[in-house]
Amino acid sequence: MDKPSPTARRSRRILAATAAALLAATAAGCQKDTAGNRNAAGGEVRYPTKTLQLMVPAAPGGGWDLTARTMQKVMTDGKLLDEGVEVSNVTGAAGTIGLAQLVSKNQGDPHHLMVMGLVMVGGVVANKSPVKLDQITPIATLTAEQEVIVVPAASKYTTLKQLMDDAKANPASVNWGGGSAGGTDQILVGLLAKAAGADPKAMKYVAYSGGGEAKAALLAGDLTAAVSGQSEFKDLVAAGKVRALAVSGATGVDVGGGKPAPTVKEQGFDVELMNWRGVVAPPGISAADKTAITAFIDKLHSSPGWTSAMRAQGWEDFYKSGDEAAAFFKSENERITTVLTDIGLG
Structure with a gap:
């Protein structure tokens, strides 16, 4: 085998030195965490160190x-x-x-x-x-x-029982809406149906990717009732545009109406969900x-x-x-x- 030229040997030395430097830098990097440099006094990681x-x-x-x-x-x-x-x-x-x-x-x-x-x-x-x-x-x-169940201000439903009576008798007459499929909102609808003696699988539920879309659909009349976190409908309840029928926790909370909304349990359904x-x-x-x-x-x-x-x-x-x-x-x-x-x- 021919001996490498002086130029080739020099290139190899440069590559070896570069590789050694990279290995040393990597080893040094492994000695500190990616969140930032260690605090010299306490050994804690400073966080965050960038946006x-x-x-x-x-x-x-x-x-x-x-x-x-x-x-x-x-x-x-x-x-x-x-x-x-x-x-x-x-x-x-x-x-x-x-x-x-x-x-x-x-x-x-x-x-x-x-x-x-x-x-x-x-x-x-x-x-x-x-x-x-x-x-x-x-x-x-x-x-x-807590979750809140709301209907438009002009809705005929003034209590959760009225809504669930219709949902049980004729599931197709009630269009529910809320967050994504399988999320808290739909889980609550299913649990309510089960507690009311209705078929959870028969409930008509429209899933939205964000609370803003569900609000718009309810106000447009596309939904009979909507379910979401109580803070998401607080502004609409306070403005008198929607009516809160119930909340899903152990105690009633004010969801914008000036007084605590009744709980699901207080209206006869053994359901609690946070x-x-x-x-x-x-x-x-x-x-x-x-x-x-x-x-x-x-x-x-x-x-x-x-x-x-x-x-x-x-x-x-x-x-x-x-x-x-x-x-x-x-x-x-x-x-x-x-x-x-x-x-x-x-």
């Missing part, structure tokens, strides 16, 4: 969108971060399109977070999503909100990054701005973080899968 990306896996106008934009405002107004925070919307399939994007495109990036909740748990089941919730990194649950929301990170982040993100969300939750925002929106504090959040996500996935199967949505 935080907060994904809403639904259209503007809904509960997830409101949650994310409230988080953005509190983070910014409260100076919880030096870097900015951007909110983006990815619509479709009860949030599972956004879920797939978080898993495939944002893997390992701690600066991409996603708002999600009970709706997505059901959506994964109902849409037979190939991407599952056990693939993401749970960070925290944030709030829990819509919770939380925040998750992509898969593949380090343990230290997860700890840093959780600490940042802990700081958000304990801030005066967040407390005020929850009060203004009528959200109930439902905070769980770290391992407690992970255990809760797992149990909810099992519970909702069973519910959807029982009412024929699975």
Whole structure:
């Protein structure tokens, strides 16, 4: 074999040196977490170190969108971060399109977070999503909100019992509308039908990708009744454009009418359901990054701005973080899968 020329030997030395430098840089990078440099005093990871990306896996106008934009405002107004925070919307399939994007495109990036909740748990089941919730990194649950059942102000229905009597006698006469298929809203309709002695599978339910679309359909007369988180219809109830028939929690709450709306149970139906929301990170982040993100969300939750925002929106504090959040996500996935199967949505 011929000996390599001096030029070739020099090129090889340069390539070897470059490779060694790259390996050294990679090794050094592995010694710190992607969320940012370690604090020299305490060894903690500084987070965030660049613009935080907060994904809403639904259209503007809904509960997830409101949650994310409230988080953005509190983070910014409260100076919880030096870097900015951007909110983006990815619509479709009860949030599972956004879920797939978080898993495939944002893997390992701690600066991409996603708002999600009970709706997505059901959506994964109902849409037979190939991407599952056990693939993401749970960070925290944030709030829990009662569902509200509303009808147009001109509707003949003034009580939930009247509505459910018709839904039982003639399911085709009632057009229900709400969030994505398999989500909290449709689960509540199914549970109500079951409690009223009606066939849950016979209910006519139109699924919308965002709360804004459901509002428009109800006001246009396309729906007999709509179901959503109570904060989403608060403005329309207060304006006298829709009437709240019931809320889904243990106690009545004011959904804009100036007095507490009656609960589903108070009207004779043994149903109680809360819509919770939380925040998750992509898969593949380090343990230290997860700890840093959780600490940042802990700081958000304990801030005066967040407390005020929850009060203004009528959200109930439902905070769980770290391992407690992970255990809760797992149990909810099992519970909702069973519910959807029982009412024929699975």
